[in-house]
Amino acid sequence: MIDFSLSTKQIDIQNKYRDFTKRLIIPNRLKYDELAEFPWEIVKKAYDENIMNGPIPIKFGGNGFNIMDSAIASEELGAGCIGIGIGIDANTLALTPLLLAANEQQQKKFFGRIIEEKSVAAYCLTEPNAGSDVAGIKTTAIRKGDKFVINGHKRFITNGEVAIFHTVFALTDPEKGARSLTAFVVPTDLPGIEIKPHLQKMGQKASVQNEIIYTDVEIPAENMLGQEGRGFLIAMKTFDRTRTGVAALSVGNARAAFETAKNWTKNRVQFGKPISANQAIGFMLADMATEIEAARLITWNAAWAYDTGQRSASKLSAMSKLFASDIGMKVTTDAVQAMGGDGYSTEFAVEKMMRDAKLCQIYEGTNQVQRIVISKAIMK
Template identity: 40%
Template structure:
């Protein structure tokens, strides 16, 4: 039921503008409006705070079906979850009420600020600082690769509160777009997901109340890593949706495209390619859904499954979209067809929320514990 309704909405309201959003590198406001009007922009927010109370699998299905037609648009529900999940996991009830309710009621969007110019895979090497000043903290630093920066109203920011403790000296805060001293860099000129703005976030003597700290001082890095255990699954869902969209389009094309007097779908070489693509998509789906179940139950092997699902699904998406372009031949290489966009969009799923090389490190560490 959920899948059917999201797919219908995505095809009617989001798909028609997907190519223009990519071509013009503009935020998909049409998608945001449609998702918010149907309470699909942040299904993970608990009912207690005005949300739909959707479980991890519901969030996965929403992201998957939106990504099937437009990867950029799927980052609206995905990043709303990424940015707000630290508040859900570690925030006080007062903080949850203050920030989750506006998100649920479509009055705000959330982003997540972990990476920095010199702290990517080594996130614990961050330099952004938060210094206590009475009942406030003063933040200074630069965050890079921030999805939906400038559009989102709220930002979960990781900052160093005790430089002597490395990861245990990092704390998490909610920063608001309108806080004095917050500004944004120019949008990055990216290969894909062009409709989702990626910008630096500048924090210049940003003074915020101390009660905007998420959890206790020094627990921010642990919260950040726990968040990624859950939200890597949303990237798996995005990759899965992109791959499914490419497979669906390729299947339709080969049935209609004729060469040598018959549809190219009749040729065994094409059939073998489609079979391999479908196997990868379905395997990715099973891994992603299995990881979502573990996310919902907070199982001990979530770290492994979240990393594995993200890694496998994104690798599969890159392979499937590449093969889909190949099946269309020269047409697949043009912007008149959606597959080259899907191929470009798939690439980022192998990179963000931890590169797939980092995912393999994470998995190996879990196996060797």
């Protein structure tokens, strides 16, 4: 028999994140959507209430979440605002390479610093000529005695301007290309790091992205994560863990749009009856509710597969990101439609949810890239 009920610990996580979202994210989401700034005020409160750094082991000051715990937490953040949710969650992306490949000493040092300083990190993979095709990375990290010297150009880096360190993927031997890709921790207070003003974008505006140029940035060799040449594997294994997070944020955002549309259509009367009493709208809401359930189930299944070490975990993680973010886009678009002019206005935030949903189909590998991952896995 399969049991879909949550454990007491998981219900506690759900309640804690739901309460935080209700008190601190929902009342501030339109403000940050307008400001388009990193939500420091909320991230500091997230630190105060132990909402940050879910997957970091408890011994280093994190919450020791497994992937399922993280999915439950991220759905609640997504139900408030994906942009602010990413402000809180992006540490997971940046710190996962350390979880996977750092030694005990490195984990103690870098997790310790992040938590002590109540700060954030950034994951630096994408470059102007290496988006979907990670193998196109050109940034180099050339060994010079007990140092590596980093030169290169990264793009679309979430938290770039606010991070105390960057997790940078660079080639240690340009002739070997991606076979020499290696992960490094690069503290942002070092000379030679230029961070451009953050990107202006369509949605998830509380989350900031920067172009970053590294010119002769010298880091200690001990900041290398794992072995030289293992960077590609670390980057892909990171996504296996974090794509369920994007899926969960999408489910939360879709849930919020559905709830808003459901309540609005129940109360709005035209032609002498509530809008929701029209079958065309009632069926739309029925489809939305069904799709959200399905998206949550594939997300939880992917999380379960990862946590229990199933071979299908990578494929399911890509499937969950693909399916839940496509459903997120559809549900939020339908919510705007069901609410007519009020849906399109900023007052009910569903137009924001629709704008926010779009990005989940693009980052951490576009949904075309997820299909490449899935088709390779099923053809094996």
